[in-house]
Amino acid sequence: MNDIWLLVQHREGSIEENTFGLISEARRILATLGTEGMVTAVALGQDLRDELNNLGAYGVDRVRYVESELLVRYQGELFAMVLADQVRKHRPVCFIMAQTAETADLSARLAALLETGLATCAMDLDIDSTGTFHVVRPLDNGYRFEDIRFAGKDTPVIAFLPAVLTSQEPDRDEQAELWFETLEEGAFSLKTKVLRTIEADPGDLDIEEADIIVAGGRGVGKGEGFAAIHELAKAIGGTVAGTRPVIDWQILPYERQIGQTGKTVLPRLIINCGISGANEYTAGMEKSQTVVAINTDPRARIFRFADLGIVGDVHELLPMLIERLQNIKKSAS
Numbered sequence: 001m002n003d004i005w006l007l008v009q010h011r012e013g014s015i016e017e018n019t020f021g022l023i024s025e026a027r028r029i030l031a032t033l034g035t036e037g038m039v040t041a042v043a044l045g046q047d048l049r050d051e052l053n054n055l056g057a058y059g060v061d062r063v064r065y066v067e068s069e070l071l072v073r074y075q076g077e078l079f080a081m082v083l084a085d086q087v088r089k090h091r092p093v094c095f096i097m098a099q100t101a102e103t104a105d106l107s108a109r110l111a112a113l114l115e116t117g118l119a120t121c122a123m124d125l126d127i128d129s130t131g132t133f134h135v136v137r138p139l140d141n142g143y144r145f146e147d148i149r150f151a152g153k154d155t156p157v158i159a160f161l162p163a164v165l166t167s168q169e170p171d172r173d174e175q176a177e178l179w180f181e182t183l184e185e186g187a188f189s190l191k192t193k194v195l196r197t198i199e200a201d202p203g204d205l206d207i208e209e210a211d212i213i214v215a216g217g218r219g220v221g222k223g224e225g226f227a228a229i230h231e232l233a234k235a236i237g238g239t240v241a242g243t244r245p246v247i248d249w250q251i252l253p254y255e256r257q258i259g260q261t262g263k264t265v266l267p268r269l270i271i272n273c274g275i276s277g278a279n280e281y282t283a284g285m286e287k288s289q290t291v292v293a294i295n296t297d298p299r300a301r302i303f304r305f306a307d308l309g310i311v312g313d314v315h316e317l318l319p320m321l322i323e324r325l326q327n328i329k330k331s332a333s
């Protein structure tokens, strides 16, 4: 029987949106294979049972849950060992996950332990008439693409760009079977040990984790202009991100790119400065809670997504906004 595995991605006890997109993708893979099979969601963590029980309604047939307090916080070496052990025992057809900073690490470790093929940043997956998996992934930040074919019958590990995953509403009145195991301390011999975790300054936060984002686009310009984006982020306790042109100019590193070939963000507030709102950009930020946009062009597509739209020049508006915020801070302290 074909068993398609997906990784349950969760934060603070709640299953993340990406997981529901993976369920839809897993069902699509199963339908393409056209044979009997199951969609299995694999979860590592603690106190997740209530959340996992809901997955049946979204299309999961079986949940494999390894529970332990050792799995509350991500530790790459241990997580990869636990997952590799599960894969070796049950031999799924493939193992899919959503690309995040964490799974960029995890997927590589898992594929290495299993000595199998890996595709990160997957945009499309197809299966040919021989049952072989093909994955399309971007090269050079989406300026070119490659089509990868997986050789052999080992379980391929595939991490999808979140922007290409589309989740659906729960549409089944079914419960997934829950297969449960506990992980005992010392079950795997590890070569690394986490001594402590260090909280990041809001400005250094990974954009996927950030609550407040100030994003700059081509309209901000290459030179001094971008300093205002950093200043505004500092003034409101946010982190800085950008569009592809800004990353191409090397003003920000690739890790700070929002969009189809970058990261998908879910902040409480995002302020878009000098960004047109191309499809490939908005795919990575359209689920943000409150969207502010500043653009000189009143017809810019970004305004369709904005809760607050300001038609104006960022070079005039941002210094005024920063000054106001700094004055408010001063008078409050």
Ligand SMILES: Cc1cc2nc3c(=O)[nH]c(=O)nc-3n(C[C@H](O)[C@H](O)[C@H](O)COP(=O)(O)OP(=O)(O)OC[C@H]3O[C@@H](n4cnc5c(N)ncnc54)[C@H](O)[C@@H]3O)c2cc1C
Pocket: 141, 142, 143, 216, 217, 218, 219, 220, 242, 243, 244, 245, 246, 257, 258, 259, 260, 261, 262, 263, 273, 274, 275, 276, 277, 278, 279, 280, 281, 284, 294, 295, 296, 297, 300, 312, 313, 314, 315
């Ligand atoms: C396969 C593929 C994948 C891609 N992936 C991504 C991706 O992941 N992320 C991404 O961002 N893009 C991606 N792109 C590129 C995308 O199509 C757009 O080209 C890009 O998002 C545009 O970035 P921008 O909004 O910064 O620039 P522009 O589209 O040039 O927009 C600049 C905006 O700034 C405004 N402006 C100009 N001056 C000012 C000023 N002084 N004050 C205020 N506003 C001003 C203009 O009116 C304009 O609306 C991808 C493209 C392809 C083909």
